[in-house]
Every structure is written in structure tokens, then in C-alpha cells.
Amino acid sequence: MGKSVTIREIAEECHVSIATVSRVFNDSGTVSAATRQRVEEAIARRGYTPNALARSLISDQTMTLGVIAPDIANPYFSALFTLIEQAAIQAGYFLVLCNTFYISSSYQQGQRMARTEEEYFEMMLRRKVDGVLVIGGQIDVVEMSQSYRAALTNLARRMPVVVIGRPIPDVPCVFIEKESGGGVITAVNYLASLGHRRIAFAGGEPGITITATRLGAYRDALAALRLPCDEELVCLSDYYAKDGYQAGQVLLARGVDFTAALAINDSVALGLMRALKDHGLSVPQDVSIISCDQFYNSEYLIPRLTGIDQHNELLGKLVIQALLGAVHGTSEPALIKCMPELVVRESCQPPRQAVPREGAAMPNQ
């Protein structure tokens, strides 16, 4: 496009030096009333607006933060992002959003849709962003690659970095960890207290910490209750509705006689419920469902979905605080944990076997 108006042009037009124009625009230093007016008029007339690149070059800050996330189309991430953006904007920062599509089946299938996190780190460095937020992704891969670890360490040495995910020792970031296990244990105990004995687990990717943690907690809880924990009760895949649907089909095809199931998140729960319905089963009459990570519209689904609230609002606030703190140098590398909570709605009830009355007599359904 056409070259834009520079401070020099305004200066020439007003027969003053560029320093004077700068003083007028930034209201710094002293300028006589007459000169000020002349310059202000020229600025308005020509539509002068300062070049942020030149400013950043001098001030050494870009008022920009990088956010690297697996997939913003995932409602969990988009809700979190919105929260963060609001706070960032209010603090005067802009956000550059980078999707890695790391946690998604398309990535697994080898379709390379975006850049890797390492590549994004390099770009953040070049662009001199004031700080970086990394949400999940490779950090949550159980067998994390050494090159990723090195890249993250390098980044964190050069600029403030906040990570939402599994903490890695000796990497100088602020780590924010979602404590998922506790919520899952609560959920399993709740299902057991309703009388369920065979509880399935659906969705999530093997090899990802979040899934591994939740799956581990599920097994621990079952073991503590002396309930069966067969491998055939577990079906992992990914994090979307289609994956829940597929998991449901697989579990049913296996002929597993579960009366309750944990879904890794709301989307998976949705797909799972759909698969059950297609198989002639009703929730919660035939099968009870709990989502391990509620983030959206759970209370409007039919039936209203019982789930674990990971307190994402709080998480969002912690993230912002940590990130802005790190940028301003007021927060140190640290580990912050968020505690989840079970929200009971309508998608669970005692199993038929344990309860003599018929499904037709059930309330609300």
C-alpha cells in the first residue's frame, strides 16, 4: 500500500524538527502553544500515526504476548483464550495466537497443518514479544523429546514464559498445573456411591499427560474401591465429539457391560451419549456419564451433564496474573496448582440392577 505518513513529513510541513513533533504527539517536553497547534493540525490533516516498529526498536518492548496452543477451535482453549485476551488488552498488550494442532487426530495422521512449537518459539524470539504463554501441547507428552525441552529452556532463558501443563524440572518457567487426578477420584467415588461397579473410561490420547493422569487416577480409585478395572473398560482416542462417538461404538461392540462411564471432556461425553442412544441405551437410565473436564454448555445438554469443573475461570485469572507478572518481572518461576470440583447434574443415577424401580418412573426424564 501507499507509504504512510512519517514524523519527518509532519516536521517538514510545519517547519519544525522531528523532535518537536514527537514532543507534541507524546505530550512530553515543552512546546509553545502556537507550534503545538500548528503541529496538531498537520497530524490530524495528514492522519499521522506513529510506527510501532520504530518505537519498539527503541523501547525494547512490543506490547505483544505470544500464545501457543494446540487448537483454538477446541472450546476449552477458546474460552481460556478469551479470558486471557481480555486481561491482556486491558493491560495494553496484544496477543499473537499460534495453533500447533498438536493434540488432534489430524496431526496424528501426519497432515502437517501448522508449525511446530519449536518453530513458534523461534518466531517469538525474533519478533521480540514481551512474553509467551504455552498451553499444553508437547509439554504434556509423557515421553517429551529432548529437542523440545531444549527449545523451551532456551526460550525461557530469553523471555518470560508461562506454561499451562505438566511442570518440567529445571526449566525456568512459571508452570501452572491442572490437578486432574483429584477430580477423577471424586467422580469415581460418586459413581460407586450410586452403586455402579463397572465404570468405563472414554476418550483422550494415550501418551498425553492429562489423559495419563486421569486414567491413572481412575485406576487408582477403582483399585481403592476394589472394583474391576479391566482393560476392555477403557477406550482412548482423542478429545472431540467424533472420538467419543467412536469410543462408544467400540465399547459397545466389545460387549462390555458397563453401567457408567467417564469421558475425558464434554465433547467426548456428547459423542459417547450419542453412540449410546444410537444403540438404544438412555442416559442416565441405562448408563451414567460424567465428563472429566466441563467447559461448555454442559447445563443445556439433554440430559444435563454431570462433570468435573476444572475451574477454568480461576485458571484463566491465574494465568493472566502469572504472565503479566512474569513480563513485569514481579513473578518468579513457580508451580501453581488448580483444584477441580465435581458438579452434579442429571447424567448419573443408580444402575438399574441396584435400584428396583423401572426407568419409566425416573424423575425429569
Next chain:
Amino acid sequence: MGKSVTIREIAEECHVSIATVSRVFNDSGTVSAATRQRVEEAIARRGYTPNALARSLISDQTMTLGVIAPDIANPYFSALFTLIEQAAIQAGYFLVLCNTFYISSSYQQGQRMARTEEEYFEMMLRRKVDGVLVIGGQIDVVEMSQSYRAALTNLARRMPVVVIGRPIPDVPCVFIEKESGGGVITAVNYLASLGHRRIAFAGGEPGITITATRLGAYRDALAALRLPCDEELVCLSDYYAKDGYQAGQVLLARGVDFTAALAINDSVALGLMRALKDHGLSVPQDVSIISCDQFYNSEYLIPRLTGIDQHNELLGKLVIQALLGAVHGTSEPALIKCMPELVVRESCQPPRQAVPREGAAMPNQ
């Protein structure tokens, strides 16, 4: 954070000029093998990475595009954004995402959460982004303010701008318009063909073009079919599940005897179905539902939601093409239209009155 390594430091360390280092890094010009190796080692050892700000200052391009949208947490926008981001990244561009929260009840309620579009325009100008994409927002306000119009014109004169929304005459942007009316007419005709005569309309904000267009098409279609078009059949509010829920409550409280309803989008449809359920009504046995803008998981809901597909995938591709084209100077201000299509699933069936058989005999439910 600590100052980063500059080209000058590498140059000094290798006893060469900065020009030589630049030549090595960018593989331009001629450099002797010995020097090249020495410099490359120093670059690797010190972890030199060029300052993109300085580069942009010279090259007059930032490889950054601005995206201004109402609310990325809305699945419609996040899906679109993901599409656009993939293409942008592949073309080497980064995206700065700005939420205005313009279309959202929180904005209406006067809570100022973000910047206005005008403010974002100014920021885009200052940051010298290579192009801007504006999705909806004030452009879709029926009574658009003059100051907004002026700001958009100013922006479009200075950099490439693509707008998804209502085209405004004499503003030099590429406008991409979603043709919503046609889909709504198809939907109404479909409901009428099933035998519905009293069809409600739920959700959307009054004063917004998308809502106005769809509402207008709804009224036109009803009029053409000589069906009733009472005001009490219409309940607007906003675009989220809570709004659909509320609209449902209002319609039911009014005692309106509708047998079918159009929801402005999937989220509203979800809330509306929940409200009906809470009132003891089933979809589709008692009320048929169609979403005017399907974007997510419609096929997993219970019942599977019939809706109008606005072909957002195609839209995304058009947007990317237009934006990159505008940035590279290969596309002119223009008007592009997308045609919608009705996708029939399970949420509609003939009304009880028109069909003698009982709800219990209905298939699939």
C-alpha cells in the same frame, strides 16, 4: 529480560563486518568458506536470531495480519479462525487476534471488556500489519455509526482490508457476504411442507444485519406461504445457549402454540431445546427445530439437529484467498457471496395435528 544477541556482537566476535554476518545468515551475496564457517559457529554458539522489528522497518512488511472478531469463544468464529490461521501460517504470516465482544450481551450491558473496533484499527495502522480481516461486528449493525464508517474507510485506504459482513458502498474493502436469507426461506418452506403452520423464531440480536436478514427472510417466507407471522412468535436476545433457553421460556410463558421454531444458530437451538424439555415438550415430537447456522457438533446432539449449513469451510477458503490476494495486491475491492444449504437430520417432523399417529410411534426416538 537480558538483552539479546545482535548481529553486531556476532560481527565483532568473528572480526568481520555486520554486512558479512547478514550475508551468512541470509545466504545472500558471496562469503568465503572459511568466514562462513566461523560466522555460522558464532551464530549457533551465541544463539543469534535476527530482530524482526528491525527487518520489518526496512522491508516495510511485518508478515503479520490482524483479525478483528466479536468473540473467539463463539465456536463459529473459532472454527473460522482456525481455518484462516492454517492458511496464513502456511503463507508465512502470523495472526494478531482482537476480540471486540461487540456482539454479546456483556457488551450490551455496558461492561467494557475490550477495545472498540476503531481503536483496533488504529493499532493495526501503528503496528504496520500487512492486512486486516474484520469479521462481523459493527459492520453488521443496521444503523452503522458514521465514525465507524469513517474509521473503516481510513483503514482500507491505508492497508488491505477484507470484511466478512454486510457490504458498505464506497468503502475500498473486499466484502464477503454470507447469503443467509436464502437458507432461511428454504428452512421455512421445509417446515411448511411437513405441515407446520405456526413457526417461531428465536435468538439473535435486534439491530444486527445477520439477525435482521434472517428475520426478514423468515417473514417473507411466511407471507409467501400465507402463514401467520405474529410478533409473539418472535423472541430475539443474543447468540448463545443461555439466550436460546431464555427465548424458549419467554415463548412458552406467552402461551404461544408454535409447532416448530427457527433458532438463529446451534447454540441458541441447544438452549431452546433445553427450555422445551424443561417444559415437558419433546423435540421433534412436540416441536420441530431448525438452526439457521450450524457450526458445531449438530450431528451429535439428541436429537441430531437439522440446520442450515452456511458452508463455513468454503467461506474460510474464500476469506483466506481474498486476504492473501489483497495483501499481495492481486485482488481488488469486491463482493463475494456464499450460498447456504439445508441439512436435514432428526429435529424436525410433521406436527402432531397434521399427522394422525401418536408420538410414541415415531421413528428413532
Next chain:
DNA sequence: AATCTTTATGTAAAGGTTTTCATAAACGCA
């Protein structure tokens, strides 16, 4: 009237890079 202060403005450096132009050395060829 001489000196000190304040006010207004300009000059120039700095920020990090790319790129054009200039220079110098090495090389090929008659």
C-alpha cells in the same frame, strides 16, 4: 548591565538490520 533561569527548539545518537556502493585482493589471460 551582567548573570542566572526558564522556555523553546534543534541536532544527533541509538535501536538492529538490509542493501547499495566502494574497495581491495586474488585470479585468469594475453
Next chain:
DNA sequence: TGCGTTTATGAAAACCTTTACATAAAGATT
């Protein structure tokens, strides 16, 4: 040996702004 050509490298300008410092004029103080 001398001249033209290629190869390797450096110097300096340009991009746009902010800011420290310098300068000059005007005003205040003795």
C-alpha cells in the same frame, strides 16, 4: 608484466522514532 574480471569484504545509508544533550532566546534577579 599488465590489464580486466571475479571474489570477498567493509563502510555507510536507510527505515522511523525517542531522547539526551546542546543551543539560543527570552525573562527574571541582583
